[in-house]
Amino acid sequence: MGKIVFAAAMSHVLDPQYYQDACGLSGRRKVEACMAEIRTMGDRFLARRPDALVVVADDHINAFSFNAVPAMCVRIGRHVERMNQEEAESFDRALEGMPERYALHEDLAARILEEGLGAGFDLAQSWEAPIDHAFLSPVMTMHGSRPVTPLVPIWVNCFIAPQPTPARCFALGQHIARVVARSPWAVGIIGTGGLSHFPELLVPRVGEADTVFDRKLVHWMETGEHEPLQTLTSTELHKTGEHEFLNWMVVLGAITPAPGDLRYFGELGRINLAAFEWRLA
Amino acid sequence: MSRYAVNSLLYRLKKDRAFRERFLADTAGALAGLDLSEEERAAFLARDMARINALGGYLHLVMSIPGLAVHITHPERE
Numbered sequence: 569m570g571k572i573v574f575a576a577a578m579s580h581v582l583d584p585q586y587y588q589d590a591c592g593l594s595g596r597r598k599v600e601a602c603m604a605e606i607r608t609m610g611d612r613f614l615a616r617r618p619d620a621l622v623v624v625a626d627d628h629i630n631a632f633s634f635n636a637v638p639a640m641c642v643r644i645g646r647h648v649e650r651m652n653q654e655e656a657e658s659f660d661r662a663l664e665g666m667p668e669r670y671a672l673h674e675d676l677a678a679r680i681l682e683e684g685l686g687a688g689f690d691l692a693q694s695w696e697a698p699i700d701h702a703f704l705s706p707v708m709t710m711h712g713s714r715p716v717t718p719l720v721p722i723w724v725n726c727f728i729a730p731q732p733t734p735a736r737c738f739a740l741g742q743h744i745a746r747v748v749a750r751s752p753w754a755v756g757i758i759g760t761g762g763l764s765h766f767p768e769l770l771v772p773r774v775g776e777a778d779t780v781f782d783r784k785l786v787h788w789m790e791t792g793e794h795e796p797l798q799t800l801t802s803t804e805l806h807k808t809g810e811h812e813f814l815n816w817m818v819v820l821g822a823i824t825p826a827p828g829d830l831r832y833f834g835e836l837g838r839i840n841l842a843a844f845e846w847r848l849a
Numbered sequence: 850m851s852r853y854a855v856n857s858l859l860y861r862l863k864k865d866r867a868f869r870e871r872f873l874a875d876t877a878g879a880l881a882g883l884d885l886s887e888e889e890r891a892a893f894l895a896r897d898m899a900r901i902n903a904l905g906g907y908l909h910l911v912m913s914i915p916g917l918a919v920h921i922t923h924p925e926r927e
Contacts, residue, residue, distance in 0.1 A: 592924035628909040633864075634857045654866055655915035727907065769908040771899040775923040837923045 570751035573616040575823045576609050577816040578602070578843040580625065580760035582705040583662035590838050598834035602841045603709050605832040609845055610710025614717070619753040620673035621717040622680075622744060624818040625702035625760040626726035626811070628659070631694075638692030639732045640740060642681045643699070643721040646674055651698040662701040666708055670699075673718035676755065679747050680720065689743055697723070702812075706760050717756065724818060726761065726811040727769065734800040737814045741821020748822075759819040761812025765839035768806060775837045778808040782833070782840050785813065789844060792827035794820055816844075823848060852905045854884040858893070859901070859910040862917060869915065 581587075582603050587595030613621070630651050632638065647669050653660045684691045699721050707716060724740075725731050741757075748755045763785070764777040788797050797820060805811055828846035858880075862869050872879040876894055885893070892900040898911040898919035911919050 589920075590922050594924075628913070629856075629860060629863075629907055633860050634853060653863075653913075653915075656913075657915050657918045658913045658920070659909075660913050727909065766908055769902075771902045771908065771911065771919060771921065774908070774912075774921045 570748045570753045570755060572745060572748055572757055572822060572848060573618055573754045574613040574756035575758070575819050575826070575846040575848060576613075576844060577759040577819050578606050578609075578706050579762060579839065579841045580702045580705050580812075581659045581662050582606065582709045583659070583701075586659060586662060587836065587838065591836050595836055595838065598836055598841055602832045602834055602843055605843045606706065606709045607712065609831060609843065610712065612845075613710060613756050614714060616756070617754060618717050618756045620676045620720055620755045621707065622676070622720040622722060622755060622757040623703045623707060623760065624722045624724060624757070624815045625699075626815060627723050628700055628702065629727070630700045631697035631723065637725055637728045638723065639725050640689070641692035641694055641697070641723040642677055642684075643672065643694050643697060643723075644674065644677045644681060645695045646672055648672055648719065648721060649698045650704055651700040659701055662705050666704055670716055671718045673720050673753075676747070676751060676753060677720045679751060680722070680744055683747050684743055687743060689740060702760050706758060722818070724814045726814050729802070729806075731802050731811075731814060733802060734805070734814060734817045735798045737817035738794070738798050738821035738824070741818040742824070744818070745822045757819050757822050759815035759817070761815050762810060763813070763840040763842045764809040766811070767809035769811070773809075776809065777835065777837065777840045778810070779835055779840060781808040781810060782842070785810070786830050786833070786842075786844070789820070789828050790830060792825045794824045819846070851884050851886060851889060855889055855901065855904060855906050856910065858883060858885075859906050859914065863910060863914045869917075873916065
């Protein structure tokens with residue numbers, strides 16, 4: 569019987585130069601401290617000899633154009649390429665120097681997709697979409713120079729309104745847990761992004777973060793109180809800059825009702841950096 | 850507001866290097882025929898990414914288009 573052996577969520581621009589450019593040396597120091605915690609989380613993950621790592625993250629309007637914006641999408645196939653952005657700027661530079669190609673866990677991705685459609689989750693599927701820093705920055709920080717665990721990338725539309733609801737993201741996580749339980753595999757799952765930053769996605773509000781709201785979310789996650797999280801609304805997430813918490817909601821659904829531990833929380837004007845790990849039975 | 854026209858243009862500016870170069874060389878020409886309001890067209894002509902964002906352009910695009918991105922910094926006190 570398969571099992572979720574590791575579950576975590578963390579910020580996903582793990583690039584000291586990005587935060588030094590935006591916030592000065594304090595930014596560099598805080599993201600380095602956050603990355604140090606994520607590395608030790610990677611050690612614990614790999615010690616459990618996982619077969620696959622499900623990565624739930626958002627697209628920053630890189631993989632999908634305005635041709636189609638899937639609410640939720642599973643990357644299928646045997647390999648996935650990292651995004652290649654010419655003359656990359658800002659957060660896109662976090663990908664520089666990373667390998668070009670990553671193995672996928674083809675069978676687990678196919679089961680999540682196929683059994684999802686059977687269970688009422690009309691997931692989109694992609695054979696070609698590349699993955700950006702939202703996936704690879706946490707994955708590479710967790711693995712370092714060690715071989716990367718076969719991935720199952722899953723996109724959640726966090727930015728292009730209308731987004732899926734937090735409750736629906738939680739339900740997707742519950743579906744993933746059921747698929748894993750019926751499988752033969754040991755699986756890790758991470759959700760990436762956040763915590764609070766870029767409220768309302770407006771330039772004049774870049775530099776604001778809602779620490780009070782973050783602390784409320786963290787308290788509910790630490791204590792395993794998942795009911796209030798499922799009543800969050802897209803409007804609340806938009807106003808507080810918690811758009812990417814939708815990815816965390818998927819992980820919460822996968823491990824509910826497990827409590828967890830905040831491994832890192834660092835307040836920057838730019839963003840509240842965070843790393844969280846759940847305590848699994 | 851032409852949400853689609855603004856954002857598909859931003860996306861093309863980010864991903865299509867040849868179009869980006871054309872936009873930088875002849876902005877009015879690159880915008881010709883696009884379904885933009887006067888305000889939106891003026892913001893693109895001024896290359897004012899903050900204004901484009903206020904008019905509906907997605908934040909992550911206006912922050913990451915090579916050579917045109919708005920860079921917002923806010924150094925923390927040590």
